[in-house]
Amino acid sequence: MEDTRQTGNLALTRVEQVMQVLRERIAARALAAGARVPSIRMMSEQIGVSKSTVVEAYERLVAEGALIARRGSGFFVAAHALPGGRGEFGAYGAFAARGPMGAMGAMGATGPRLDREIDPLWLTRQSLETDARALRPGCGWLPASWLPQDAVRRALRAIARDPHAQLTDYASPLGLPALRQQLAWRLAQHGVEAAPEQIVLTDGGSQALDILCRFLLEPGDTVVVDDPCYFNFQALLRVHRVKVVSVPYTPTGPDLAAFERVLAEHRPRLYVTNSAIHNPTGATLAPTVAHRLLKLAEEHNLLIVEDDIFADFETHPAPRLAAFDGLARVVAIGSFSKTMTAAARCGYIAARTDWIEPLVDLKLSVSFGNGELAADLVQRLLVDGTYRRYLDGLRAKLADAMGETLRRLACAGVTAWTRPQAGMLLWAQLPDGLDAALVAREALAHGVVLAPGNVFSVSRGAGSFLRFNVSQCNRPKVYETLQRAMERAVEAKAQPA
């Protein structure tokens, strides 16, 4: 490590500037507890100071307890530093400092993790980890009882019985041809023309986006997302070390004036969004917005990944960017995790022909191919009429639940931002600018997982919003707990800090 004692006064000021930048990012949760801080080189380039200045700033933040140095590995954001908590791991103690509570959470303990910062992964963890008895109006999927369990069971039996079922081999590079054919037909129903040879199967929608990010992005590139957007877009993009900028979402799509400004100012390479039904708002893109958006994308050479994960919730087909664009600069991805099963991971990428070969190479390099059993299961469910009939019933059930949830939230003084045409998601605002994070923490302590708005917001401008999943809202306890948590938030607001 460089000796920085010679650093003069001017440099010292710069050191303090770097420290301030880091402190702000940590305060804004752009760097969560445990996160790796940008490398010396990257930071030096990012803010245009010398490497030795960055080194000194990092070292001072370590001395302050804000960062932890892992020898040979870099610097990490400290959490509730408990020095010596796991002394035996000396040189590698970066994450040990989270203390016993954090560690327990990771280990699958059933208690809610009240201490965890509300970052994009907060909701994932709360939804997946919390005690089975907890209620989850904030989680992003259907209750198991709403999913086609019997159809999945039947398909598994059919696979087990089928003497030709492929039970043990690796999948072919693109994945099961019969499923790709099915997907081509389904995409065509939304106006997206993709031959089966343009479809690559993946182990779920997240992997589809991950592979595309690897293909399309370099560290330091800029990516646009909606504000608010699906929280895991943020978590995934962070892994790719790209800069994320956001554009306000309106009930008919992204705010085009803001979008144009972002294009001009940040020259982003990629826009990642949901089609059909937007997460978290439940909004639907208007055709005129889609058309103008694509025009902007062409003018600024912007690529688009359109995540169509909620396709099968739709009652009336919404416009798809991929359909307007003909898969030239738009890539469509999707999965069956929301409407069929998330236990068998199966997603897809539909992309222009000339991208398929390198995408498949990437997929094989990082995963050696998708799971054929999951693909076979999905394929059997798609050709089986029971899935179609199940969807008809599901849509009706969701429409009822949407109406009921809207009514009950209105009674609680919580205002829907828009009335979604379909799906399970509802974006709603607490009264009097109440802090949704506070309300969510309070509710979590009483066994109810809510989804605070800023988990979805890059600008963190959704502090009084919550996302509700109407399929998980049919218990009085949800509203009782919400009401009580809101009262506590009102009290907290009345008290001087």
Place this chain on the structure above:
Amino acid sequence: MEDTRQTGNLALTRVEQVMQVLRERIAARALAAGARVPSIRMMSEQIGVSKSTVVEAYERLVAEGALIARRGSGFFVAAHALPGGRGEFGAYGAFAARGPMGAMGAMGATGPRLDREIDPLWLTRQSLETDARALRPGCGWLPASWLPQDAVRRALRAIARDPHAQLTDYASPLGLPALRQQLAWRLAQHGVEAAPEQIVLTDGGSQALDILCRFLLEPGDTVVVDDPCYFNFQALLRVHRVKVVSVPYTPTGPDLAAFERVLAEHRPRLYVTNSAIHNPTGATLAPTVAHRLLKLAEEHNLLIVEDDIFADFETHPAPRLAAFDGLARVVAIGSFSKTMTAAARCGYIAARTDWIEPLVDLKLSVSFGNGELAADLVQRLLVDGTYRRYLDGLRAKLADAMGETLRRLACAGVTAWTRPQAGMLLWAQLPDGLDAALVAREALAHGVVLAPGNVFSVSRGAGSFLRFNVSQCNRPKVYETLQRAMERAVEAKAQPA
């Protein structure tokens, strides 16, 4: 793009230097056809020239047809450039230039792809894509008929019958507790002490390594692999933009003197290797080598990922680095794709306690968790005595096949590098320095997929070696085709170029 016409003579020489660097990387397959060339900035930093110099060098390589520029996206290595082949994709034609043959291969056509360069992905594609009637003595897995099809079938039926089976939900963050408990016991049998809370399930062994690379590496870091090593280590590490250096492998483990030199010279951060049975050589690490290797790792603060994918092939337990080290600087990964099923993707990471939390965050960010159905299937097979009995039979069958293959290869003049104690892999050398790539191409044209040595060799020093899979070698056609291909290679050698 910057105007580079002002560039003087000195800079021109530098331009030529950059062009030369690129040409060499392409010639050495460090940059394969279709691969993205380092960004202007990265290249400029890597070789210490200005960005405008790099721009000019790239533009000139485009003019030469060696690179293709994709507007706003960067530069890519051209293949067999067929200009105008897919003119409709104008601005994005980077990969279109591969021509119809390449495109057909990607689209799952059944013909062998004789045109594809022999890079680390060559074997993957050949093994996965080629006509089902082809013989695959070079592929890295067992024939379906050798795998426990009936046991998988029974487990699927059991899941379908089980009223408590989890058929539709996402997995918990670490993955199915019952399987992690099983894995803890199994690791303990190899002396690796890992609590179930230290085990993270993944969708296969490649994903396990991919997540670890994301956690442990930054672009530009250096990673050591064995020479030869599992070819997909190279493909995967390439995705992570790290520098790969290799150390010669001996029949008892890596060459320690060479290892020490590499540590001193390149200061690598990570070593990725196989334990138990080495891929491709079939060799087994000696305890003394393991001990000295770990000492070197400690001295140079090197981390190690030990891929234990062949664990269940073992007849006598070999030393595990993770056991000696106690999961301090060694991470153990594995999967059941080789001995149970690759159709249900299921692997694991066993790591030190304080790494689990950030590893799980990463896993959730990029995949939203592993598939529970695959985990359940593997778990049921592990507790079912049939898997243990199947393994006993498999090991005996492999021992027979190993003996038979050794005998038949010896008759053909092909020499085993070492006699593996167990497993399916055999590393063998062609006589008279014959070119294994030539032999493999010739055999492929006759429907036999061989595995040429340099696919496994970073130094490309294994040009006369082939890897055989003894479970795929029990057909006379394998040896007939090999013999004929060798004769053709002899003829080619005799002819003047």
